[in-house]
Amino acid sequence: MIHSLSLSDVLAEHARSRPQVTAVVDGEVRLTYPELDARVSRLADALATAGVAPGERVLWLGQNSHAVLELLLACSRLGAIFCPANWRQSADELRFVVEDLAPRVVVREPSDATAALTADTTLWVEAGEGYERLVASGSPGDFPPAADTEPVLALYTAAFDGRPNAALLSSAALLAHSVSLLVVRQMEPGFTFLNNGPLFHVGTMMFCLATLQIGGTNVFTPAFDAEEVCRLIDAERVTQAFLFGPMIDAVTKANTGGKYDLSSLRFVSHSAEWDAMITVDDSPWCRSKMGGYGQTEVGGMLTFLGLAPGAAGFAGRPSPLAQVRILAPDGSEVPAGEVGEICARGKTLFSGYFARPDLNAVKSAYGWHHTGDLGRREPDGTITFIGPRLRMIKSGAENVYPAEVERALKAHPAVADAAVIGIPDATWHQAVKAVVALKEGVEATADDLIDHVKNALASYKKPREVAFVDVIPKRGFTPDYDALDAAHGGGNYPGT
Template identity: 70%
Template sequence: MSTVHRLTLADILAEHSRSRPLITAVVDGDVRLDYPRLEERVARLAGALAAEGVGAGDRVLWLGQNSHRVLELLLAAGRLGAILCPANWRQSPDELAFVLSDLSPKVVVWERSEAVEAVRSRAAEAVGSGGARWVLSGDEYEEFLAGGPVEPDGFVDDTAPVLALYTAAFDGRPNAALLSHQALVAHSASLLHVRQIEPGFTFLNSGPLFHVGTMMFCLATLLAGGTNVFTPAFDAEEVCRLIDAERCTQAFLFGQMIDAVVAANAGGKYDLKSLGFISHSEEWDSMITVSDTPWCRSKMGGYGQTEVAGMLTFLGLAPGAAGFAGRPSPLVQVRLLDASGEEVPSGEAGEICARGKSIFSGYFNRPELNVKKFRGGWHHTGDLGRREPDGTITFIGPRLRMIKSGNENVYPAEVERVLKTHPAVADAAVIGVPDDQWGQSVKAVVVLRPDAVADAEALVGHVRGLLASYKKPKHVEFAESIPKKGFTPDYDALDERYGGGGYPGA
């Protein structure tokens, strides 16, 4: 099979080792590797993994904090056609045991932590009778890598999965979204365009690498031939030091993290002017260089999820847009579809569906779920959006269920979003209740802010003023709290407590 059109992550590294031999690829504590040295280590690591039986489609698991070893393992796995999963090391032993059982990795590279130590003690049972080779990060990892023969460049299809990230716990357990070389390169290219990444770009990996938000910038930096700086976990003082010492131009920072950095740099101990970032506060803006790139000017706005390799739409591609999710990446298509797979008119809520170069390859070992997610030739995100008159997209919220009132579809997430814009509302959830006339009617369960006052009539009027009249609640119940599953309402519990039911298809 020809490789003439192939471009894998390992191919990108190989090219950089020739065209950027003097550029530092990674910085991690005392470790500094230029691109040729990184490629040499990756080739040996691939040989060591191959000696453990790792081949096409096999999984390698990383259980630890941020490290340059995550990038090395990803590139080495990609050289073999294998898949790296950097898992959330902060999970409980039971959750980690599930990941081990689900993935059945050939090799686990790990760092010491209470949860990882606990699950390692029962690893033989968790990964099945075949077991896995466990390699402790640090000296043991270095010995493992050094002992590997240089793995020659073989054929790897760039549409093959190379990265697995756990997400989408639809049924209470997460699923590993598989991202191919092609998807990651395509997304990185879009990010290069919107962030306007130029030579000398240096990214501080200050967020977790098991999160697509950090990983997407790590890989965009790789594609651009820039420098990835790693810190094990977010520490405001250390972030300041690294930005100053390494002249970082981008970092994984938001909200409270930015505030913590401002506090850590009170008095201007560190020079943060190399950081081109979003405007946030007067103190922050005075410390950094406020960037005018589309990505930063739009305050990193858009819509994304793990399954699309990061961002599907960018507000930076739509200055002045009506829709606060912006426009799609140049390498994807987006449609807003109804339950039958038909595109809804502009202004109507529909499921955000996509196809294109940066879409994931499905979930590992979830054939039935993949059929559902890819029905009709589109990736069904499970989220609701609306196409605005200018063609841009507004993200509404997760599509957890649908209420059928008369012949009209009502999506709880849309009504909840509007309820939460009322100044008296702290939280809200919407369910459907049986209705003799309409099949179902809308009931809102509302938590008011402390000392706030609002009655049912005021809340119904608020929704009616912002949405079509048939979407307004017919009933309002006030509660002390909303039961949750993770970050989303527990709709089953709400139905049981407040008389929900009669959903279409039930």
């Protein structure tokens, strides 16, 4: 184990080398690195007592909390796997996650979606007081080092076939990605990150872990609220937060008149009003508008525009710890200028999907991870992202997969067939539109179908509009999405 370095090892080292640094801020909770390390040891012991052995899973069903980081670090200490699930999902979606992952322990916040969930072999712990009792029940102690190559984090992603898959990431992959991000973002000691984006999303998690690795401070808030983001940036002198266009506009509006001092935030230039409130950052990451290409399976970012200023390819150049090839279906590399599938291998890559051996074999064909996305190598060696090989809708920061929404629509008793497209949206980039053929002699309104999907899936996946047709055009056995886009205003897909 002399060459191993896990997330748990990073924490243990910070407890010794940064004894006075604040590691975590969450409401009234403030923990130094030694205090965080002690809690994680107690939590790991409590989880072990509950039957969490190496390879077992622990599931979090709730909003952002310092408990998410503690559970991840405790699982790293045990060689177990931690999964923060999307709390915005419906009861049916969360039930699938519980059945698929078969966790030994679930920590959940009370909600309508989580209340009815059960599993015989699982310890169910209520977040808040129940979680604190779990931590207190453990005893401090030493744990044998866990291999950094074993999976430690599971993030559900890629519902192209109608159900998501849990991508498994090891400590080695996560720390390698953090190193790349530390370089491009030019993170330094004292870096303070506001976890206001969802921690089930790799975009927030990757900065949370990079902040941990540099020995910075992670500030947690349950979910995005513009006024609270302003208050926390001011109070905790936050360096960076999870923000993009509409969120930046909301924060700017909330701070009209300069009620809060946001100058500690070193961030991307956005508008005259925003730029006057913050410190416009000059790191490669911020100069490039946080540009690049990534996905959960590569730990976050595979390429950075910040590594290729003035490049021809708007996805930039690969991380220093990864390789990228543009491959044809037969596994051969296509010439520069031609389109193929973006494929990768290297230190930041995931360990495969949980309990998906057939999918893993397909995704790792020819010794490369196949991202499912199309790209092109430009003459200067940089990468251009073209778009998903299979269709995806991008609404704000969320990925919506048509197959998943189509499956929900087809479960309605009045629906004979359905297809889902993305339509341009000025605020969220795209919105979901359903094209539906009803069964003969059966009636349903657009509101009926929208409510049906909202009850089956997370609210952001529901159609905004529904168009009724006699028949869904097909290309073979699948909907002819090009024809549907042309007929019903589809467009603005990622990469276009």
